[in-house]
Amino acid sequence: MKRIVNIFLSAVLFCSCHNSYLDEYYIAAEASFSVTAEDLHVRTLESVLFTNKGKGQTYSIFTGDTGHKYGQTGNTGFAVGSNGCFSYSYREPGKYTVVWIASSVDSKGSVISDIDSLVLDVADMSGGLDNLSIYKIYRMDDYDETHNTYYHSLARSIDDSILLCPIIYEAWRSAKINTIKSAKLQLKYQLTSPSAALYWYKRETEEWLSLRSETDNIFSVMDGERIALQRIKVVTGSGYETYYNIAAVMIPKLTSYQINGVEGEISHVKTSYDEYEIRLTLPAGTDVSNLCPEFMLMENDANLYDGTNAMVSIDGIVQQSGVSNVDFSKGEVIYDLHYQMLGYADARLSTDSKVKVIIDLQ
Amino acid sequence: MCGHKYLLMRERIINILFFLLLSVSLFAQSVSGTVVDSANGEPLIGAAVVLQNSQNGVITDVDGHFELTSVPDEGQIEVSYLGYRTQVMAFRSEQMVRVALVSESQSLDEVVVIGYGVQKRSDLTGSVSSVDISDVNNIASTNLAQALQGKASGVEVVQNSGAPGSGSSIRIRGMGTVNDSDPLYIVDGTPMDDIDNISSEEIESIEILKDAASAAIYGARAANGVVLITTKDASQSKKKFNMNFGASTGWQDIIKNPDVLSASDYAKFYDYILNGYNYTVLQSDGVLGIADFQKPLVENANDWWSMTTRRGMMYKANLALSGGDKNLNYYVSGNFTRQDGIVKRSDYQRTSFTAKINARPVKNLLIQALANYSLSNQTVVPSGSSSVIKAAQIYNPLTTETDDKDAWTYRTPTELLRRLTYEKKRQQFRGQLNLSWDIISGFTFASRASFIANNSSVDRMQVGNTSELVVGKNKYTVIINPVSSRDFSWDNTLSLTILDEKGKNALTKVKDHNLNIMVGQVMEMSYSDYAYSTGYGYGGYDKEFNSMDFASFEQRASSYKSGWNALGFIGRLNYNWKGRYYLQSNFRADASSRFSKKNRWGFFPSVSVGWKLTGEEWMQDQNVVSLLKLRAGWGQLGNNKIDDLSRLTLLKYNNEDYIYGIGIPGLTTGMSVTQYGNEDIRWERTESWTVGVDLNLLNNRLTSSFEYFVKDTKDMLLEVPIVYSSGYPNTPWQNSGSVRNSGFEIQLGWKDKRGDFEYEISGNLTHVKNVVTSLGAQGEPIYGGNLSSPNDLGYVTRTTVGLPIACYYGYRTAGLMQPSDFDADGNPLVPVMESTITYAPGDMKFKDINGDGKIDENDRTVIGSPHPDFYYGFKVDMKYKGVELSMFFQGTHGNDIFNVMKYFNYSYVSFNGSNNGSWGGEPSNVNRDWFDRVYRAEGASDYRSYWGANVDGNIPKPSSVSARSKDNYRASDFYVEDGSYFRLKNLQLSYSLPQKLVSSWKMEELKVYFSATNVFTITHYNGLDPETGKTDGTEANNLSIGIDEGTYPQSRTYMFGFIINL
Amino acid sequence: MKKSIEIILISLVMLSCDSYFEPSYTGSITESEYYDNLNNLRFGLNAVYNVLQSKDYQVSELLFGEAFSDNMWTSQDVTTGAVYDVVNFTFSTDNTYILRRYEVNYSGINKANQVIRSIGNVKKKDIGSTQKELREVYGQAKVLRALFYFNLVRTYGGVSLQQENPELGKLAIPRSTEEETYAYIEKDLRESLLLLRRSRYTLDECGQIDMSGALGLLMKVLLYEASPGIRTSEATKVRKLAEALKIGQFFIEGSRSMTIRELLCYDTDYKDESWEDLQKRLLVDPLYNLDSEVSSADIVNQHRLIDFDKIFRLAGEFSEESLIEINHYSFAGSGSSADEGWKLYDNMLNGGSPVFATCSKAIGNLMQKDPRKVFSITEAQNKDDYISQEEIPDFTKGVGDKLLYSKYYVFPSEGAHSGRNYRIMRYAEALLIYAEILNSTGNTQRAVDYVNMVRARARKLITDSENSRFVTNVTAPSFADLAIGPTDIVHEAILQEKRVEMCGEWDRWYEVCRLDRCSECMEAQLRSLPVEASGNVRIRGKYFKKGINERFPIPQKEIFLSNGVIEQNPGY
Incomplete structure (x- = not known):
């Protein structure tokens, strides 16, 4: 009975041709695409835009990095948006074969696809x-x-x-x-x-x-x-x-500081690394306007200080231990210490620090 | 009353006897004469001349001469000739008689309604199809629209469902828009949106304006075509009192029963799924049988389908009393129809009354008043995915109707029916006043005003649990949803007619020119009132609980009013020169409150030309071609079917409340814009042009017409997606899409008469190609047909540029996975969906469309189209002496159907579609051929291996993991089937009692008839019914058509009836 | 019959004029008709607050604020899906949670714009004495709009700034730079200072944002603009730091009052708006002018630190510590169908939720000797932390380091879970922000003082743990103050204090981002991945692309729909 139905149907209904609207919708797949990297060089983590230049109903792309290599089992590609663009960035440097697939479904339901590919050279230039x-x-x-x-x-x-x-x-x-x-x-x-x-x-x-x-x-x-x-x-x-x-x-740090035989108490300013404080108490009646302190910079360690690569000064005037006189009458005095790395001529390899000397009278 | 009838009968018998005596005595005389063609005076050879009310007849000789002997000295002779209208002439014996028969082609000059006026058929230049009323009447359907199916070319009618009272969706020349594309109905000049409440017996004539040239006069609402309906009235009545009484009764039967497993096979299927012996046992002879302790259950299993379906009776009755003459006549009619559906509890009943009075107080002034009231009541059995109809097909046969405590088993089909109360009532009152005044002959003023009041209400009570024993737990939900609307329309027209000498009532007579100019104004006002309230309550089952007083929990009510006003000016020019060259141009300017001030007015011009070659001199001398006319038309139409307020930016309450204060906070409401309007929306514009040829040959025995048309819809209203950064809660409407429908229509008819044997074969065939040409700037596709349950298939239709509207959208299957598709340690070599559940041979394999090595959303593509390549209908009428046989065939070809029932018929889900892969709950029944289509691997040794290997089966193997079976049954071409069908839609055998006998009973006509619809159907589709319209509730949604979710199937009806005219 | 004659007459009259084409309708109302009185503007503001109450908004803040920081592991780390892709940075540009965040914040901006653009057409006659309330509604709408944009810029970088009066044709607006977006946020916050209520809201009015809330948020925004991870110019960073210091002195210390000119930075930011126009736009009282002073006296003592164990309890709702708090209440069982409950409880503390967030061992160890630990984090096993009937159910069997954030947990004696309020900003966070500003501007000592105010509050937990209604004992014997030290050491100490104080309050990833330590944070997670009981291996931090993933991509659909107007972030 079923067979008779089919014969009759197809006879009466001018052969059941498959859906005609699909024929017009079908576009022969033709894969071609462009990439925004001139002469195919691109840096890592720089975004690259692939744009469709061919024809077809749907597009997909294999970017060629791990997990997305075309033709390898278990590897998958990415679907390209309906506006035909796909942007991507590579993590690791290397040469990647990028494969672009355009595909269409004909009216009999079989998938016809076309492939275009190029090799992208991804360099990691940022050694920063x-x-x-x-x-x-x-x-x-x-x-x-x-x-x-x-x-x-x-x-x-x-x-x-x-x-x-x-x-x-x-x-x-x-x-x-x-x-x-x-x-x-x-x-x-x-x-x-x-x-x-x-x-x-x-x-x-x-x-x-x-x-x-x-x-x-x-x-x-x-x-x-x-x-x-x-x-x-x-x-x-x-x-x-x-x-x-x-x-x-x-x-630079003054490791010892004494005036008239009285040793100064050196301490670090808590909130910073390049500020020190020295306190001395001198016997009452000492003339503080013209004192001659003796100090030692970084224990004169020969591996750090060869006598020339450091400078101790007050208001720009170089101070020499046991030689220069200092006027403490107006209160505390601030020493500027400047140290340049031993053995290197480049003046930029230097650091500064400040030492505030406070004198109390008994 | 009946007493009087008896008297009447007796008197009549006496008359007959007297008359017979009289005729016998006068036979000696004779009468002779000639019969000629009234148009060109040619003698008619072989015309039949018969003495009225007798068998005494003779035919004319070669020069049209006849002589009839043994006739009374005076009486009446009846002269008839094929292709000519039969004529009755009085004669006096021995006197020459000259009979001029009017040719049938003249009948072509019958008047056709073309909107705001009438026109001769042969003068038509637009494409207007007339539907033969006799065909419409003998279709036993309650719905007029359904009766139009296949009757006119270019008109595709799809019955939404077989449920009594369900509507049809009509598409004229293809689907013009993704929005609502139903045509505009004009009933006696009054625009209406649906004609469900009009019965076919009240109809005088139906014309369908298909192209823009003819429909432009209705401008703003005519984009989807116009159906002009004129109801009967008594203006042609000759007698004081005519009566037309028709009654018919019959029944409906199911066409096709579901082809599911028998109870014992189901038992095996159940064990097959659970892969173990529960119901079955391996008997000693190696055959699988039912275990003894299960035998009683299996033997008296329930056949749910036959328990929920029945033979549905149908009753129709129509009484029309009319009378009077041209100056004053009345027409009163009553119509009753009742139809019980083939699914229990579903029924439809409609009663309607019409009263018409036409009066001519003065010779040139005609006043017509009409009042029509109709009341319809429909009991709805919900169809679709979780409905009675689907359950009845696939419910597990081994479930008992009531459990051991005699309580109803939950959700069995009969139980679903038992607790159903779903009534749809609809009342419609239509009042209309027409006035036409011939100020001077040929210059008439006509005015028409109509008022329509519609009140419809849904009254629904869903009872949750079944058992009355457990009071307090059985929860019921009450839904009440009254909708009322008022439409008022009023239009006035002035028309001026100048005709050639032969025409009558013309302003002046000018040689060879015929001109009619009409100008007018139209106006419509409509407002409607919606209310909806629901709540639930506990306590019982009785119908008394069906009230909001009881359903007091979580009561929610909402109501709103809406409306629109429209105003328009129309103009038409109709000109023809010597009946040969025709020109018609319509113009309409329309304004509607649905559009903002700057887009309010829409202008809709149309022009059409025709050349009647048979009017030329050089065609006069041949009589093979009785009509050859070329015509072409162009025009623009509008469609304003959007909701009334889409141009406005509106706020609605959307429970965005907030609370202030601590402890028990104070609740205050929150409001924000819920709809951003678009001030710039304007009419959806349809531009169409048509080229057509009308060719009638051999004295109009062969009638034919060919038409090619292109219909472009531009500025289609779409919700074009906007950027998310707008923060809009909705997507406003914008005019941005376009659709093109193009195709051709062929209409052919052959009508001939061999002596008393008259026969006619006529049919039509239409090819329409529907293509979406644009969807806005980005061409964002529109998704539709969201099937959330079963197995949440999601959106199964997608509308994209380049394809027809609402094509089916899903994966393409590539058979099932075979062992060769896996590598050594069981990993799939073919692309598969991402899933944590391992794949195995027998799972569904899908095609990787975009080639990215995996199956995901991007591999969904177009898999079928619901639009037919072509549809056709043809009828064969045969009439021999009062006996008339007419058969009407109809069908479509090339359309696909998305058969959701296939999910239930070939998977193993529980009744409501939830996937019980983990074997919880019993699987629902499946198709009979399930065992030999399901995949079974080679060399298996489990319970299932009893059926042996079935490696090339195309149904995935059952999996105990619901996620796996969900992936196997994703929306794909597994569900798409060819929906072409060829159907003997209607067969009618009628017998009209001989005139002589009938007139002796003081009647004009007595006809008895038998008719059957849906007699047989030839189709590949293995669902219940290839004609799947739309599930109820989605009628206006054009984005989900042709989806069979277990819709209410159509039935075969047998009707017996009679018609009496006196 | 009479009715139809009547209709004919009416229609004749109406034919001529336009009102014929204005249909009558009910059930909805046009925007211009609705927003013409103060009450309806208040309802408009409620709709904006309602967005902050929504589950979409709060899940998005949890996910993008802390879920993939070093403070949290989620059960979604190992189950494939959209959340898995976000937390493991394996998302594609059309990830649903990235889109939903974009959508919910712009929906809030759209609703706030409705209130802001309708301020003007409130009829003068019915404002009368309520000009003050109208200003408050206006100010709150501005603060909320600033908050929504702040959420967007912290996740996507510079975004499109929507017009207050959107037109259908011009909805796609090019993205502003990150600096411009922050300037827009800052301008909204500064202008709201002139509008908002100075004092805190009374107990039956609370749930609204006052001036302190705006000042706290402004100080946070200024600190962001000065932070290394935010793309602002060096000059801007220095200027913003100085302004942040001024706001802190005004708001926290109360040591300076500010003129309107200073509050608005009028001279630099209002090149194209005269003071008269500004006064009209912001409804400023005519007796004020640019140089009138706004004293800080009635601001500075509005807020203080309450007991740490009371902040998140019902008793702590709208306390003096709360700067911005969203009101929730469970009407369940009271017959009303209003759903104002807090829907996120299921997400935070029970398995079945889109983002089930648990605490990481990293923060657990950091708080080992911190009294706040037992009130912020709970080891599911040791029930004895809590008095008998109040213990936390044991959810974390298999997830992460089996620790749980208990701040948003509601103890059984506290009633319904969904009555929990959502805290957006606390005074403690303002103090720590100010401490960082002080340290960065050289006032290390005062910075350490403010940190120690927060630590002193925490230390109180040790002394009065006996009378705590929920916890048995606080095991933190020695909890020393922060000692003064070099600025970079103090800076790290302040950041760690904020991480400890604010853990589990959805802010950690934003902090890591503004400090430009995203890849560092990701590498730290990669080194300490806990293995799930189910054996699934975590890959958190493995796919983080430094230099790209600090900003999430604009949703792919948005780029496509804007037809090229909106560009994608680099690297996507």
């Missing part, structure tokens, strides 16, 4: 460094008796390849608590590109060692007994290298 600091240099017990506050030296960039890290003198002097002389320090830094890594040039072994932020405690600023410029480099996933110098410069 963000907020580098020499981390956990010295535990500042005088500030926090619970022993968990450390001094970190935040790097200040002198120019785009030199980073100056001021170090407080206490970190040099007290050998026993991981000072910079002996302890293995670590760097804390952020790299602008995810695929980059940082290496430190260890002079002794003349090799570049990888230095992971807040984990590898192998960094040192010393070269033998002296502080020396340290070279680091940032290498990106695509091998692009950027070099930096780290200059660890001590913040």
Whole structure:
């Protein structure tokens, strides 16, 4: 019975042709697309716009990075919006084959598709460094008796390849608590590109060692007994290298100060790293207008101070220990200390500090 | 009264006897004469000349001469000839008689209603289809619109559902807009939006204005075509008293029963799903049988379909009393119809009364008054996804109707029916006054005013739980939703007619020129009042609880009024030169309150030309071509079917309250704009042009017309999506879409008479191609047909540029996954949907349309179209001496149907479609061929392997994880089926008793008839009924058509009736 | 019959004039007719507050404010879906939660604009003495609009600034820069200072924002504009820091009063508006002029720190510590169908929610020796933290580090869960903001003093833990004050104090973003991923793209619908 029905139906109904409206809607698929990267070079994390130039009913794109490689089982592509545009950015550098698929469904329901592809060269050019600091240099017990506050030296960039890290003198002097002389320090830094890594040039072994932020405690600023410029480099996933110098410069400190045999009491201003206070009490009746203080800068440590690379002055006038006279009659006097990294001619590798001397009379 | 009838009968018998005696004695004389064609005087060969009321007849010889012997000295002879109108002539014996028969083609000059006036059919230049009233009357349907199906080319009518009283959706020359595309109905000049309350017996004539050239006179509301309906009146009556009484009764039967598993097969199916022995047992002879302890349950399982369906009786009666003459006549009619649906409890009843009085106090002044009242009451059985009809088809047969404590089992089909109260009442009063005054001959002023009052109300009570034993728990919800509307319309026209000498009532007579100019003003005012209140209560089941006083919990009520006013000016020029060259131009300017001040006025011109070649001299001397006319028309129309206030920015209460203070805070209301209007919206504009040829041959025995049309809808009103940063709560309407419908219509008819045997074959065929040409700047697609349950298929129709409106939208399946589609450790090699559940052979495989290696939203594409490539209808009428047989065939071809029932017929879900993959609750019944279509892997050894491997099955294997079976049954071409069908829509056999006998009973006509509708249907579609319109409640929504969610199927009706005219 | 004649006559009259084409309707009303009196403007303002009450708004603040910061793990970290994609930065530009955040805030802006543009057409005659209330409604609408834009700019960067009078044709507006968006927010807040009520709202009027709320939010916005992570120029950062200091001195210390000129920064920001126009626009009392002083006396002592364990309890609603607080109340069972309840309870403290947020071990360890811990975080197991009938149900079986934020938990004795108010800003946060401003402008000592005010309040918990109605004992023996130290050390200490004080209040990720430490925060999470009981592995922080994901993408649909007018953030 069913067969008779079919025969009759098709005879009467001029052969059941498939839906005619689909024929007109069908556009032969032809894949072609453009990309907004001139000569196909693009940087990591830079957004790239792929625009459809071909014909078809729907489009999809395989960007070629992990998980989206055309033809690999389990890999998937992305659907392209109905306005024919798709924007994307690559995390990792490398050469990616981008595959564009245009497809249409003909009136018999079978999918006809066409493929166009190009190779995109993604380079990671940004070897930049963000907020580098020499981390956990010295535990500042005088500030926090619970022993968990450390001094970190935040790097200040002198120019785009030199980073100056001021170090407080206490970190040099007290050998026993991981000072910079002996302890293995670590760097804390952020790299602008995810695929980059940082290496430190260890002079002794003349090799570049990888230095992971807040984990590898192998960094040192010393070269033998002296502080020396340290070279680091940032290498990106695509091998692009950027070099930096780290200059660890001590913040100058008067380590001893005496007038007329009376030793001054030196203390650190709590709220800052480059301000000190010295207090002395002199016997009543001392003529404070013309005193001749004797002081020592950073214990005249030969590894820091060779007599020329530091300057102690008041209101711009150089002071010499035991030679210059100072008038204390108008109250406290402020010494300006200027220190330049030993052994380097570049005047920019320098730090300053202020010492306020207050004299009380008994 | 009956006493009087008896007297009448006796008197009549005496007359007959006297008359017979008289005729016998006078036979000796004879009469002779010639029969000629009145138009060109040619003798008619073979014309039949018969002495009235006798068998004594003769035919004319080669030069049209005849001689009739043995006739009384005077009497009447009846002369008839095919293609000519039969004529009755008085004669006196021995006297030459010259008979001039008027040719049928003259009948072509019958008058056709064309809106604000009439016109001769042969003068038409626009495409106007007339529907033969006799065809309409014998369709046993309560709904007039349904009776138009297939009767006129270019008119696609789809019956929304088989439920009694359900409407039809009509599309004239394709679907013009995504919004409401139902045509405008004009009943005796009064514009109306639906004609559900008008019965077919009251109709005098129906014309359908299909193209812009003919419909432009109705301008702003005619974009979807105009249906002109004229109701009967007594203006042609000759006698003081005419009576027309017709009655018929019959019944409806189900055409096709669901093809589901028998109870014992269902038991096996149940065990198959649970993959273990519950109902069945493996008998010793290796055959799977029903376990003994289950046998009683399986034997008296319930056949839910037959328990919820029935044979539905139908009754129709129509009485019309009319009388009077041209100057004063009356027409009073009453009509009653009642139809019980094939699903229990569903019924429809309508009674209507009409009273008309036409009076001519003065020779040139005609006053017509009309009053019509109709009351309809429909008991609705909800159809669609969670309804009785669907449940009856697939409910689990092994469930008992009442449980052991004799309480009704929840949600069985019979229980659903039992607690149903859903009444729709509708009253309509229509009052109308017409006045036409021929100031001087040929210069007439006509005025028409009408007032329509509609009151409809829904009265619904849904009773939750079933058991009366548990009082207090059985919750019921009461919904009351009264809607009333008042429409007033008033139009005045002045028309000036100048005619060639032959025409009558013309202002002046000018040689060869015929001109009619009409100008007028139209006005409409309409306002409506909506109210809705609901609440729920507890306590019982009785109908007394059906009141808001009881349903006091969470009572919510809302009410609002709305309205629109319109004003327009119309003008028409009709000119023809010597009946050969025709020109008609309409113009209409319309303003509506639905548009803001700057877009208020819309201008709708139209022009059409015609050339009647048969009017030319060089065509006169041949008589093969009786009519050849070329015509072409262009015009613009408007459509203002948007809601009244969409141009305004409005605030509504949307419970955005806030509270102040601590402890028990003070509640204060919050209000904000809920609808941003658009001041710039204007009319949806439809521009259409048509080219047509009318060709009648062989003395109008062969009638034909061919038309090609293009109909462009521009400025379609769309809710064009706007940026989210606007923060708008709604998307305002904008004019920005466009749709093109183009196609051709063919109408062919052959009518001939061989002696007493008259036959006619006529039909029409229409091809319409519907394409959306633009959807606004971004062309954002519009989604529709949101099927939330079952299996939340989501949006299954999408309207995009380049495709017809509301195409079906979903995935394309590629068979089922085979073992070869998996690698060694079971990972799928083919693209699949992202899912945490592992795939296995037997799951549905979908095509990766955009090639991105995975199946997701972007792989959904167009999978079918609800629009037919072409639709057709043709009738075969045969009449032999009073016996008349007419058969009417109708069908569509090329349309698809989205068969949601297939989800239930081939998956294993519980009744309400929730996926009981985890075998909770019993699965609903499935189709008979389920076992041999479901996939079974090779070499299985579980319970299911009893049926053996079925590797190339196309139904996914049942999975115990509901998420997996949900993915398998996503909206895809699995549901799309070819919906073409060919149907003998109606067959009518009628017998009119011979005139002689009838007139002896003082009657003019007595006819008895038998008619059957939906006699047989040929289709590939395996749902219940290929004609799926729209589920109730979504009638105006053009975005979800052709979706079969278990709609109420149509039925086969058998009607017996008689018509008496005296 | 009579009726139809009557209709004919009416229509004849109306034919000529336009009123014929104005249809009569009920059930809705046009905007111009509605907003012509003060009462309806108040109802318009209520609709704006209602957006802040909505679940969409609060889930979006929870998700984008803290859910993927180092303070929280969510159960959605390991279940695929839209929330999974947001917290793991594997989202595509058409993620539904990114779109919903964009939608709900712009919907609030649209409703606030309705109130602001209708202030002008309130009929003069019926304002009379209530000019004061009209100003308050106007001021609150401005603060709320500023808050919505602040939410948008913190997530998407610069966004389109909608017109107050939108036109259908010109809805797609190009995005302003981040600096311009912040300037717009700042201008709204400064202008609201002249409009809002100076004193706190009485107990039966509270639920509204007063001048202190606006000042707190303004100080926070100024600090954002001065922060490294926000794309403003260096010069702007310095200027904003100075202005933030002035506002802090005015609002917190009360040590200076400010002229209207200073409050509005009139000289720099009002190049194109004369004082007369401004006075008319902001309904300023005619007796004021640019140089009249706004004294800080009646502002400074409006707010103080209350007991920490009372802030989030019913007793602490609208306390002196609350600057901006949204009112919720559960009408369940009282017959009224108003739903003013707090719908987020299910999200915060029970498994079945779009974003089920639990506390991370990182913040748990940080508060190990902090008395506030037991009032902010609870170990689900140790029931003995709470007096018997008040213990917190055990939800966190399998999620993250099995810790739970208990601030928004309602103890059984406190009634319905949904009566909980939503705190947007507290006085403690204002103090810590001011402390950071002081430290950054060299006043490290005063900065440390303010931090120690907050710590002193916390220390009180140790002494009077016996009479706390909910907690058995507070185990925090030594809880020292913050010692003065170098500015960068004090800076870190202030930030950590804010992280501890404000944990679980949906602000952590915004802090991390403004401090430009997003990738650092993500790397920290990558190193400490807890494994789920279900064995699913977390990938939090693995796919964070530094330099791109600090700002979320504008929803793809918005870009498409704006036809190119609105551009996408770089990298998407």
